[in-house]
Amino acid sequence: xxxxxxxxxxxxxxxxxxxxxxxxxxxxxxxxxxxxxxxxxxxxxxxxxxxxxxxxxxxxxxxxxxxxxxxxxxxxxxxxxxxxxxxxxxxxxxxxxxxxxxxxxxxxxxxxxxxxxxxxxxxxxxxxxxxxxxxxxxxxxxxxxxxxxxxxxxxxxxxxxxxxxxxxxxxxxxxxxxxxxxxxxxxxxxxxxxxxxxxxxxxxxxxxxxxxxxx
Numbered sequence: 108x109x110x111x112x113x114x115x116x117x118x119x120x121x122x123x124x125x126x127x128x129x130x131x132x133x134x135x136x137x138x139x140x141x142x143x144x145x146x147x148x149x150x151x152x153x154x155x156x157x158x159x160x161x162x163x164x165x166x167x168x169x170x171x172x173x174x175x176x177x178x179x180x181x182x183x184x185x186x187x188x189x190x191x192x193x194x195x196x197x198x199x200x201x202x203x204x205x206x207x208x209x210x211x212x213x214x215x216x217x218x219x220x221x222x223x224x225x226x227x228x229x230x231x232x233x234x235x236x237x238x239x240x241x242x243x244x245x246x247x248x249x250x251x252x253x254x255x256x257x258x259x260x261x262x263x264x265x266x267x268x269x270x271x272x273x274x275x276x277x278x279x280x281x282x283x284x285x286x287x288x289x290x291x292x293x294x295x296x297x298x299x300x301x302x303x304x305x306x307x308x309x310x311x312x313x314x315x316x317x318x319x320x321x322x
Contacts, residue, residue, distance in 0.1 A: 108143045110221050111288035112151050112175055115277065118295040121265035127278045128233065129261040130254050132296055133216050134187035134274040135179035136196060140215060142172050143222065159196065159204055162212045166251045171225035172243060175285075176217035176254070186273065217244060218254040221285060229285035236285070261297070268299055275299045 121129075137151040146164050148157045157164070160178065168174065180192040195213060198204055220240045221229050228236055237256060244253050257264065265276050275298040283293035309318040 108141045108147070108173060108222070109149045109153050110139055110141075110173055110175075111153075112137055112139060113219075113286045113288070113294065114151075114290040115294040115296045116290060116292045118278065118297050121261040121276060121278070121297045123259050123262050124278075125259040126282070127259060127261065127280055128237070128256045129259065129264045130218065130256050130277045130279065131264070131268060131273060132275040132277050132298075133177040133179050133254065134189045135177040135192045135213075135216070138176055138178045138215060139221075140166075140168065140172075140174040140176065140217070141222075142168055142170055143225070156196070158201070159198065160208075160213055161204065162208045162250060163215050166215065168243065168251070169224070171222060172220065173222035174215075174217045174240075174243070175219040175221060176215055178213050179216055180211065180213050186271065212250065214250055214252060216252050216254050218256070219285060221287075229287060232282040232284065233279055234281045265297055265299070272301075273299060 139149040141147045141149065146157070147155060148160060148163060149155055178192060179187045180195060182188040182191065192213060195207055195211065198207060217240060220236050220243060221227065223239050228239060240253060244251060247253060261276060261278050268276055275296060278295045278297065280293040305319040305321055307317060308320055310316065
């Protein structure tokens, strides 16, 4: 079963508010993990990628569950590596997939639950869904983990993210329902942008791209 994920709006600055959860923004790609009849993995655009990530098929997730989360790969320092996970995403050959599954397994980082015991729970407030998620994933493992979620303290978390040169944070209203297929102001992303002064040497029109250089 595919469910179109809830999307985020953007906030220019982090803030502290105890009515919100603060979470690190994982630098990977969105995944709907569905186990209603069979285990299926879908991107946010409904692409079935089940066969590309066999290491995620045997996760200890009960039948009747649909989770929302992110697929990530970490580098040698333990930080999410977007280029690495997208490189895995682009592999279709079954033999190469098997090899990469052993050599460079991905992780599924869950941050929400949409179905539990075969029942839709999207109408529940987020803090209730977090309780259900804790029951589904009581212990984090290298292949399956829950996103770190703290009460308020968005500014503190964002400053820690900046120190580590990570992607950013997400601020979520604790009482928010899961708005299927909608972009909601109940979830706000704050991006840790990196800036540089560059020279624009050229651009490509047919498939957009820049040719840049440093002074």
